[in-house]
Amino acid sequence: MAVTETTQAAGGLLSNLDAVKAIAAAFAIAVGAFGPALAIGKLAGKAMESIGRNPEAASKVQTAMILAIAFTEAIAIYALVVALIIKFV
Numbered sequence: 001m002a003v004t005e006t007t008q009a010a011g012g013l014l015s016n017l018d019a020v021k022a023i024a025a026a027f028a029i030a031v032g033a034f035g036p037a038l039a040i041g042k043l044a045g046k047a048m049e050s051i052g053r054n055p056e057a058a059s060k061v062q063t064a065m066i067l068a069i070a071f072t073e074a075i076a077i078y079a080l081v082v083a084l085i086i087k088f089v
Contacts, residue, residue, distance in 0.1 A: 021086055021087050022087065024086050025083040025084070025086045025087040026083070028079060028082050028083040028086055029079055029080055029083040031079070032075070032076060032078070032079020032080070032082065032083070033076050033079060035075065036072045036073060036075050036076040036079075037076075039072045040069055040072050040073075043065060043068055043069060043072070044065065044069075047061050047062070047064075047065040
């Protein structure tokens with residue numbers, strides 16, 4: 001009887017740990033995606049504003065914008081990796 005109760009208690013603990021891991025992973029990706037999303041929005045808005053003011057510099061602005069977006073997306077990918085580590089380790 002005691003072994004069964006201990007096994008059930010351990011199973012419940014494991015289940016709670018999995019739930020906490022899932023919530024922590026969701027929180028990590030939510031916070032990690034929020035910042036880059038705001039940054040990309042602001043970056044694109046300012047790029048469109050500068051192209052509107054100086055259309056001749058559109059190619060230079062577009063190149064810099066795409067490079068900055070790629071670096072910003074890398075931060076979101078790091079957050080995804082952290083969330084996956086939390087979830088599966």
